[in-house]
Amino acid sequence: MIRPHRRHPLWFAFILHRVSGLALALFLPAHFLMLGSVLEGAAALDAGLAWTDNLLAKIAEFGLVFLLAVHLFGGLRLMALEFLPWSPAQKTMAAASVALAVLVSGGFFLQAV
Amino acid sequence: MSELPSLHVRVWRGTPEAGDYAAYEVPRYESQTVLDVVSWIQQHLDGALAYRYACRVGMCGSCAMTVNGVPRWTCRTHVGKVAEDGNLEIGPLANFPVIRDLAVDMDPFFEKWVKAGGVFHAGATRDDPVAEIDPAAETRQIADAGIECINCAVCYAACDTVAGNPDYLGPAALNRAWTLLNDAKDTGRAAILEAVTGDGGCHSCHTMGSCAAHCPNGLNPLESIAGLKRAAARSFFGKGS
Amino acid sequence: MGEMRLYMAQRLSALVMAPLVLGHVAVMIYAVQGGLSAAEILGRTAGSVGWVLFYGLFALAVAVHAAIGLRTILREWAGLGGLVLNAAALAIFALLLAMGWRAVWAVTFSAGAAAAAAGGGA
Numbered sequence: 434m435i436r437p438h439r440r441h442p443l444w445f446a447f448i449l450h451r452v453s454g455l456a457l458a459l460f461l462p463a464h465f466l467m468l469g470s471v472l473e474g475a476a477a478l479d480a481g482l483a484w485t486d487n488l489l490a491k492i493a494e495f496g497l498v499f500l501l502a503v504h505l506f507g508g509l510r511l512m513a514l515e516f517l518p519w520s521p522a523q524k525t526m527a528a529a530s531v532a533l534a535v536l537v538s539g540g541f542f543l544q545a546v
Numbered sequence: 547m548s549e550l551p552s553l554h555v556r557v558w559r560g561t562p563e564a565g566d567y568a569a570y571e572v573p574r575y576e577s578q579t580v581l582d583v584v585s586w587i588q589q590h591l592d593g594a595l596a597y598r599y600a601c602r603v604g605m606c607g608s609c610a611m612t613v614n615g616v617p618r619w620t621c622r623t624h625v626g627k628v629a630e631d632g633n634l635e636i637g638p639l640a641n642f643p644v645i646r647d648l649a650v651d652m653d654p655f656f657e658k659w660v661k662a663g664g665v666f667h668a669g670a671t672r673d674d675p676v677a678e679i680d681p682a683a684e685t686r687q688i689a690d691a692g693i694e695c696i697n698c699a700v701c702y703a704a705c706d707t708v709a710g711n712p713d714y715l716g717p718a719a720l721n722r723a724w725t726l727l728n729d730a731k732d733t734g735r736a737a738i739l740e741a742v743t744g745d746g747g748c749h750s751c752h753t754m755g756s757c758a759a760h761c762p763n764g765l766n767p768l769e770s771i772a773g774l775k776r777a778a779a780r781s782f783f784g785k786g787s
Numbered sequence: 788m789g790e791m792r793l794y795m796a797q798r799l800s801a802l803v804m805a806p807l808v809l810g811h812v813a814v815m816i817y818a819v820q821g822g823l824s825a826a827e828i829l830g831r832t833a834g835s836v837g838w839v840l841f842y843g844l845f846a847l848a849v850a851v852h853a854a855i856g857l858r859t860i861l862r863e864w865a866g867l868g869g870l871v872l873n874a875a876a877l878a879i880f881a882l883l884l885a886m887g888w889r890a891v892w893a894v895t896f897s898a899g900a901a902a903a904a905a906g907g908g909a
Contacts, residue, residue, distance in 0.1 A: 471825070516798075
């Protein structure tokens with residue numbers, strides 16, 4: 434359960450940024466290993482790609498694109514907050530980051546399936 | 547008056563070694579504050595209950611506690627606003643060592659306040675003329691926006707970065723440093739910038755904003771810390787000091 | 788390394804990556820249509836100096852960014868500190884950079900990539 438003192442938009446934006454960043458960092462080695470498998474020939478990469486050619490993997494990929502997009506837009510929001518003159522519309526900007534990420538990852542998903 | 551249903555109150559009792567919540571039934575009154583509830587328990591049910599308060603009017607910053615999971619100044623928190631179905635859970639402030647019951651050791655909080663460069667750096671003596679400060683000057687307006695801090699430590703208790711990183715100076719200390727940095731009378735600009743850019747300084751903040759969300763005086767330490775980050779970046783890249 | 792330098796490196800790597808991520812996502816949305824195949828991917832990347840520079844820079848920036856981010860998480864959520872913390876962050880940086888550049892090399896100038904591209908994948 435989310436503890437009461439954390440129930441406000443900017444804390445949710447923070448935890449989304451941290452969890453998405455952590456998940457992306459953990460995914461990276463697998464991503465690099467799969468592309469690196471070309472060193473053993475293109476067939477090795479095709480074998481890896483075949484392994485991800487199912488709906489479950491597609492949904493996981495959609496999740497990863499969402500995490501990437503939400504980390505990008507959340508990070509841009511963060512840097513705007515830190516480097517530009519203060520804007521009181523932080524909640525709106527946090528919500529817009531999530532909306533943009535849904536849009537981008539949704540576009541990816543529609544092309545993928 | 548006393549026709550209102552009584553309150554079910556759970557209060558943290560214990561020492562740093564061991565403790566638990568104890569249950570009390572407290573009569574409900576109109577316009578009752580959380581501090582009234584704690585005082586009633588101490589006066590009528592258990593004289594040994596340890597807690598801290600002084601002014602009772604939101605000036606001194608000594609009565610903050612955790613009320614139903616949220617850090618609050620108890621003297622100006624109405625029971626009607628925070629009780630959930632007549633239930634109140636009152637604990638000591640988070641992120642502090644507990645001395646006993648609801649009284650916490652505030653030393654780390656004030657030590658960090660000093661460590662952040664929060665002591666005024668005087669540049670004039672009593673023999674100098676009084677400095678003329680234009681209330682409309684931009685830096686004065688920025689300083690004024692953060693200056694009403696009463697050091698109640700609600701922001702410090704609400705901050706998860708403080709919880710995760712014991713070296714982090716915390717929102718109140720950094721907010722204080724920001725007001726001094728914008729005070730035309732303070733001569734310690736370089737010292738403040740050095741203090742807030744070290745380990746546990748403003749760069750440890752992850753802008754989760756619990757400080758601003760819970761500050762009882764409506765201050766925005768998050769904005770102050772963002773200001774420190776900008777000042778540090780300008781100084782880092784050699785523009786101004 | 789000082790917290791401020793790490794903070795600056797974190798922001799700088801983020802600024803470098805912002806356009807790269809947008810480009811990466813655009814390529815993904817374009818490439819994923821009709822399914823992925825090694826021939827298609829390698830047909831695009833094999834022998835390309837442009838993609839080496841794009842993804843070489845991307846891998847460097849992400850190694851910096853992820854190492855600093857994970858260092859913060861290890862400190863705040865795992866309670867690591869001091870030399871152990873910095874050694875862990877440095878190891879993460881080195882590992883991600885090595886794996887990332889290996890992958891970039893694999894899909895651009897390796898024998899496997901050249902063979903697949905010569906095999907007519909485009």
